[in-house]
Amino acid sequence: MTSQNTQPELLSGGAMLIRALADEGVEYVYGYPGGAVLHIYDAMFQQHQVKHVLVRHEQAATHMADAYARASGKAGVVLVTSGPGATNAVTGIATAYMDSIPMVVICGQVMSHLIGDDAFQETDMLGISRPIVKHNMSVRRPEDIPYLVKKAFYIAQSGRPGPVVLDIPKDMTIPSQKFPYEYPKDIKLRSYNPNAKGHPGQIKKALTTLLAAKKPVLYAGGGVILGQASEELTVLARKLNVPVTNTLMGLGAYPASDPQFIGMLGMHGSYEANQVMHNADVIFAVGARFDDRVTNATKKFCPNATIIHIDIDPASISKTINAHIPIVGLVKPVLQEMLHQLEKNKSELDKDALGQWWQQIKQWREVHGGRYDQSPSHLKPQAVIEAVHRHTKGDAYVTSDVGQHQMFAAQYYKFDKPNRWINSGGLGTMGFGLPAAMGVKLHYPDAEVVCVTGEGSIQMNIQELSTCKQYGLGVKIINLNNGYLGMVKQWQDMNYDSRYSSSYMDSLPDFVKLAEAYGHVGIRVTKAEELEPALERAFALKDKLVFLDIHVDPTEHVYPMQIPGGAMNEMFLSKTERT
Amino acid sequence: MRHILSVLLENESGALARVVGLFAQRGYNIDSLTVAATEDPTISRLTLVTRGDDQVIEQITKQLHKLIEVVKLADLSESAHIERELMMVKVKTTAEQREEVKRCADIFRGQIIDITANTYTIQVVGTSDKLEAFIQALNGTQILETVRSGVSGISRGERTLSL
Ligand SMILES: Cc1ncc(C[n+]2csc(CCOP(=O)(O)OP(=O)(O)O)c2C)c(N)n1
Ligand SMILES: [Mg+2]
Numbered sequence: 001m002t003s004q005n006t007q008p009e010l011l012s013g014g015a016m017l018i019r020a021l022a023d024e025g026v027e028y029v030y031g032y033p034g035g036a037v038l039h040i041y042d043a044m045f046q047q048h049q050v051k052h053v054l055v056r057h058e059q060a061a062t063h064m065a066d067a068y069a070r071a072s073g074k075a076g077v078v079l080v081t082s083g084p085g086a087t088n089a090v091t092g093i094a095t096a097y098m099d100s101i102p103m104v105v106i107c108g109q110v111m112s113h114l115i116g117d118d119a120f121q122e123t124d125m126l127g128i129s130r131p132i133v134k135h136n137m138s139v140r141r142p143e144d145i146p147y148l149v150k151k152a153f154y155i156a157q158s159g160r161p162g163p164v165v166l167d168i169p170k171d172m173t174i175p176s177q178k179f180p181y182e183y184p185k186d187i188k189l190r191s192y193n194p195n196a197k198g199h200p201g202q203i204k205k206a207l208t209t210l211l212a213a214k215k216p217v218l219y220a221g222g223g224v225i226l227g228q229a230s231e232e233l234t235v236l237a238r239k240l241n242v243p244v245t246n247t248l249m250g251l252g253a254y255p256a257s258d259p260q261f262i263g264m265l266g267m268h269g270s271y272e273a274n275q276v277m278h279n280a281d282v283i284f285a286v287g288a289r290f291d292d293r294v295t296n297a298t299k300k301f302c303p304n305a306t307i308i309h310i311d312i313d314p315a316s317i318s319k320t321i322n323a324h325i326p327i328v329g330l331v332k333p334v335l336q337e338m339l340h341q342l343e344k345n346k347s348e349l350d351k352d353a354l355g356q357w358w359q360q361i362k363q364w365r366e367v368h369g370g371r372y373d374q375s376p377s378h379l380k381p382q383a384v385i386e387a388v389h390r391h392t393k394g395d396a397y398v399t400s401d402v403g404q405h406q407m408f409a410a411q412y413y414k415f416d417k418p419n420r421w422i423n424s425g426g427l428g429t430m431g432f433g434l435p436a437a438m439g440v441k442l443h444y445p446d447a448e449v450v451c452v453t454g455e456g457s458i459q460m461n462i463q464e465l466s467t468c469k470q471y472g473l474g475v476k477i478i479n480l481n482n483g484y485l486g487m488v489k490q491w492q493d494m495n496y497d498s499r500y501s502s503s504y505m506d507s508l509p510d511f512v513k514l515a516e517a518y519g520h521v522g523i524r525v526t527k528a529e530e531l532e533p534a535l536e537r538a539f540a541l542k543d544k545l546v547f548l549d550i551h552v553d554p555t556e557h558v559y560p561m562q563i564p565g566g567a568m569n570e571m572f573l574s575k576t577e578r579t
Numbered sequence: 580m581r582h583i584l585s586v587l588l589e590n591e592s593g594a595l596a597r598v599v600g601l602f603a604q605r606g607y608n609i610d611s612l613t614v615a616a617t618e619d620p621t622i623s624r625l626t627l628v629t630r631g632d633d634q635v636i637e638q639i640t641k642q643l644h645k646l647i648e649v650v651k652l653a654d655l656s657e658s659a660h661i662e663r664e665l666m667m668v669k670v671k672t673t674a675e676q677r678e679e680v681k682r683c684a685d686i687f688r689g690q691i692i693d694i695t696a697n698t699y700t701i702q703v704v705g706t707s708d709k710l711e712a713f714i715q716a717l718n719g720t721q722i723l724e725t726v727r728s729g730v731s732g733i734s735r736g737e738r739t740l741s742l
Contacts, residue, residue, distance in 0.1 A: 126593060131604050135647045136593075155647060190742070191589055191650040315641035318634070 008180035013142035014043035014173035016181050017106070020149035022049040023183040026077050028068070028442060029053070029106075030061035032088075034081025035121060036108025039173035053442065053471060055435070056463040058085050062092020063432050063461070064439030066101050070422045071397060071440045073228060075102035075156045082108040082170075083121030087128065091429060093163050094132040098426025099249060100226060102161035104152045105129075109138065109169040125167050134162030139172045143179040150184045159194025160313040161226055196312065198329025203337050206284070206308045206325045213282035213306075214353035216242045219265065222249030222425070223287015223311060223331050230254070230418040232335035233286060239342060240349060243361055245273040247288050249425040252415035257394075262361065263370075266294040267562050268407045271368035271571060272361060274562065278302055278569035279360075285309045287331045290321040291426075300567035310334050368560060368573050370411065378553035379528050381405060381480045385412035388450060388478055391535045396448040397422060397440045401433035401457030404486035407558040409452040431460030437475040438468060448476070448539070455481040455508055455549075465518035465545070474543040479511060482554040490557045494572075515547035525550040581610070582636050583655040583662060583732045585740050586625040586643060590616055594648040598625060601646065607631065607639050611664075611707075611729035622650065622742065628707075628730050651740055659735040665728040666710045667692070669700045671721040680720055687713045698723065 011019060017040055021029065030053045033041045044052050055061045058080045065076025080089050086107040096103045110119040126136050135155045137148055145168075152164040210216060224233050230253050237244045237260055244254040245265040254261055263270030265277055277283065283305045288294070295301045298320055309323035310331055317326045327334055372382045385408050388396075398413050399422040400406040406423055415421045422440065424432040437451035458479055468475065488503040512522030521544050525534045531550070538546040560571040563578065572578045588594050595614060602609050610628040617624050629639060636654065643649050655662075672680055677699070684691060684701045687709065693700035703713050707730060714725070734740065 127596070130593075130597060130600050138593075189647070192647050313645070315638065315645055319638060 008182045010178040011181040012039070012043065012173060012175045012178050013139070013145050013168075014039040014175065015046075016142070016145045016179065017149065017168070017173065018043045018047055018050055019181060020146045020183055021077060022047070024149065024153050025074075026050055029077045029079050030055055030064040030439070031079030032058050032061060032081065032085055034083075034085050034108060036082035036110060036170045037079060037085075037168075039170065039175055040079065040106075040108070040168070042175065043173070052079070053467070055467050057461065058088035059092050059431065060435035060438075060461050060464045060467065062089050062103070062105065063095065063429075063435035064442070065103050065105075066092060066096045067399060067422050067436035067439035068443055069096075069101050069103055070436075071419050072443060073226075073419070075104050075153055075161075076439065078103065078105040080105070080107055081121070082110055082125070083123050086123055086125040090128060090132070091431075093129055093165065095424050095427045095429045095432060096163040097132045097134070099222060099424065100161050101163065102156040103163040104149075104156050105163060105165045107165060107167050109167045111171045112140075112169040113171075115169065125165060129165045132163070133165050134160075136165035136167065138167040139169065142172045142174075142177060145172065146181060146183050147187075150187050151189070154187050155192065159192075194312070196329040198310065198327045198334035198337060200337065202325060202327045203334060204341060206327060207338055207341055209306055209308060209325060210240065210282055210284055211347050211349055214350060215279060215281040215357050216240070216284065216349065217276045217280040217282070218242050218244045218254075218284045218286065219247070219277065219288055220244060220250045220253045220286045221247040221288025224250055224253035225287075225418045227287055227312070227331035228418075229287070229332040229335055232332060232339060234258075236335055236339055236342070239339075241354060242284075242349070243276055243358075245269070245276065247291070247294060247425075248410055248423070250288065251410060251421040252418040255416040256414035257416050262365075264410055265568070266291075267296070268411065268558050268560065269562075270370065270411075271560050271573065272364040274560070274568045274571060275364045276361060278567055280305045283307050285323070286335070287311060289316040290319070292320070295321060296562045296568050296570070297565050302568060372556075372559075373574070375553050379525070379531060379550065381408045381482070381552040381556055382412050383528075384478065384480060384531065384550055384552060385409055385452065387531055387535055388452075389413050391539050392448045392450060396420070396450045397437075397444065399423065399433045399436035399440065399449070399451045401451075401453040401460075402428045402430045402487070403454045403457060404482070404490065404556070404558050405452050405454045405457075405480040407487075408480070411558075413452075430457040433457060434461050434464050434475075434477065437477075438464060438471075438473050441473045441475050442471065450476045450478055452478045452480065454486060455479060455483065455505055455511070456485045462514070465515065465520060465547075468545050469519045472543065474541070474545050476538055477545070477547045479547065479549045480552050481508075481511070481549055482552050482556070483508065484554055486554075486556075487558070493557065511547055511549035515545070520545040520547055522547045522549065580632065580636070581628060581630050581656065583660070583730060584627045584629065584640065584643070584652060585655050585732060586627065586652040587617070587650045587740060587742070588614075588623045588625055589648040589650060590621050590623045591648055594623070594646075595625070597646050597648065598627075598643065601642055602629075605638075605642065607635065611727075613729040613731055619742070626729070626731050650742065653734070653740045655732045655734060658738065660732050661735060662706050662730055662732045663704055664707050664710055664730045666703050666713070667700060667726045668703070668714070668717070668722060669698055669724040670717060671697060671723055672699050676720060680717070683713075683716050687716070689713065
């Protein structure tokens with residue numbers, strides 16, 4: 001073959017953008033058209049490799065892309081117009097940023113010569129998004145588009161992942177102006193070298209410390225899921241026979257049904273997980289960042305522990321809690337190296353000490369054990385989640401919104417696999433759940449996808465029921481309807497003498513009729529005996545979106561709950577008990 | 580503790596805004612900031628004076644490193660270094676004050692770089708402390724205006740911060 005006939009094709013900026021996405025392996029783009037992106041939408045129309053999903057609000061596009069990334073590990077792609085299109089995407093970008101989710105957001109912009117003139121639908125999206133992105137860039141010359149797309153994906157997906165915004169002035173995509181197209185194979189930036197393997201000396205030191213522990217705990221976060229290191233984590237934990245706790249973001253990183261799993265930790269963590277942390281002599285933190293919803297008061301945090309901390313982001317190490325043995329590196333290669341060293345040395349922890357530790361943990365497990373009060377008159381939200389777990393054989397993708405229902409889902413849906421629990425942990429974005437479920441369902445049409453939500457949260461992006469109809473997205477919505485902004489109400493019960501300032505939801509819609517109006521199936525459940533048949537029916541309707549409006553106990557609280565200002569192990573255990 | 584951070588930055592639009600934004604968002608303070616291209620026009624050098632305990636400074640340097648456009652950075656105050664700042668002061672000078680002001684400028688190795696019937700403009704170069712001492716020494720003279728460049732710094736000896 002000669003190279004003569006491999007002349008690069010001539011494409012417009014808009015066409016180059018779409019082709020670059022195709023070359024990057026992108027199947028779906030979620031978005032909403034408008035003036036500044038019309039050239040791009042026209043280019044989209046004229047090809048069939050990249051498919052576009054039209055949402056009903058740009059926020060939903062960002063959450064769809066985000067959830068796709070959480071489920072698949074690959075960056076999701078969003079396309080919005082300038083001005084209001086871009087600003088509507090802001091909440092979703094911030095959501096992805098807080099949870100380190102790879103995402104590429106393409107925003108239209110007014111023509112280059114109008115920038116700075118307060119032109120129609122002009123906003124400074126680079127300025128607006130700067131604090132909530134891993135990086136952002138604007139296109140200055142159409143011929144740079146392939147390189148900038150490559151760079152955007154590279155930055156979004158490598159190291160500690162995050163969202164990248166690419167701002168494209170309209171005159172960069174003019175159909176008549178064509179340029180030779182070539183997609184770069186790879187990219188190197190002198191200012192960015194993200195992939196660290198971890199210092200071997202530090203890894204050795206960490207292992208020695210861990211092996212000398214008498215009361216060890218493995219504290220694993222979202223970094224294990226993002227770093228696709230669940231398997232290594234599980235093997236290591238089992239080899240050492242140490243207890244494992246997962247953060248809210250890390251659920252599924254270690255199988256919940258495993259006997260070594262002690263539950264989630266933190267504000268609404270299990271009694272045993274918080275006790276184990278507080279009393280540990282060695283805390284091995286893997287891809288977790290000592291968030292304030294985990295540590296409670298940092299001054300009282302785990303007084304006797306030596307802390308080993310693996311994280312790809314050095315800024316996460318010793319930020320709030322000092323790490324004695326820091327290891328900067330990707331979780332997977334670091335754990336692999338640890339396993340390798342362990343294999344060579346054939347060493348293990350002190351059997352007697354570990355036996356005593358497990359004995360102690362057994363006692364802690366009996367103190368609370370995830371119990372909840374039964375009510376003769378009301379369905380309990382916890383029981384609903386347990387039933388959903390049974391009906392989906394624990395194998396569903398579960399997305400959630402934010403509130404009590406989110407915590408119940410985290411506590412009672414026992415996740416055995418990574419990438420299955422999809423929630424906005426860092427930003428706590430109400431309105432995340434439904435679009436997130438849609439993003440997952442679109443890519444995994446055969447999987448069971450459940451959105452656990454509340455009557456408050458679901459109304460923040462309820463318009464997406466229409467998108468679900470258009471694309472036949474048969475997600476199951478579990479609306480834990482307590483008639484309150486329940487998490488707000490819980491705090492008002494506990495701290496404001498039950499003065500329910502604006503936490504009561506009056507004039508709720510008839511969700512069954514609403515679902516039907518959008519062309520879906522709605523089922524209402526108000527009594528305990530209706531739950532099983534309703535779930536049976538909902539999950540039998542394979543391809544249908546079913547909206548289950550489940551009326552649950554409006555007085556329920558989430559427990560355990562750490563006592564503000566206290567140590568990790570200071571908790572309320574029910575409305576009447578505390579540690 | 581006062582620290583002088585020297586940062587090599589891609590000379591791209593928006594890069595400086597990212598650095599300044601970082602300090603604002605995370606509540607770090609900036610005492611002074613100077614920036615200009617280096618001998619390689621694709622790289623800017625930014626010198627930043629900030630204050631904080633060790634933990635804060637560690638976070639600042641880590642957070643700066645995370646910015647995609649930051650190529651390299653060093654905390655000059657960690658080792659021997661030279662620090663300079665340039666100041667121009669315009670003072671009102673009556674005939675009888677002129678001698679005194681001139682003598683004072685000489686002591687600080689300042690130069691008179693502009694002159695009118697009623698004013699002197701003096702340039703002084705040195706550490707920030709020295710510039711402050713000079714302002715103190717001018718007491719009794721009416722200062723009309725001061726302009727300071729902000730601190731620049733460089734390591735002593737053969738140590739460099741370069742690509
Ligand atoms: C966009 C947004 N606004 C406000 C909040 C604060 N907030 C957290 S939980 C919550 C109540 C959620 O109510 P609902 O969806 O009904 O869930 P429940 O707690 O009742 O289960 C509110 C208002 C938030 N997290 N997100
Ligand atoms: Mg509610």
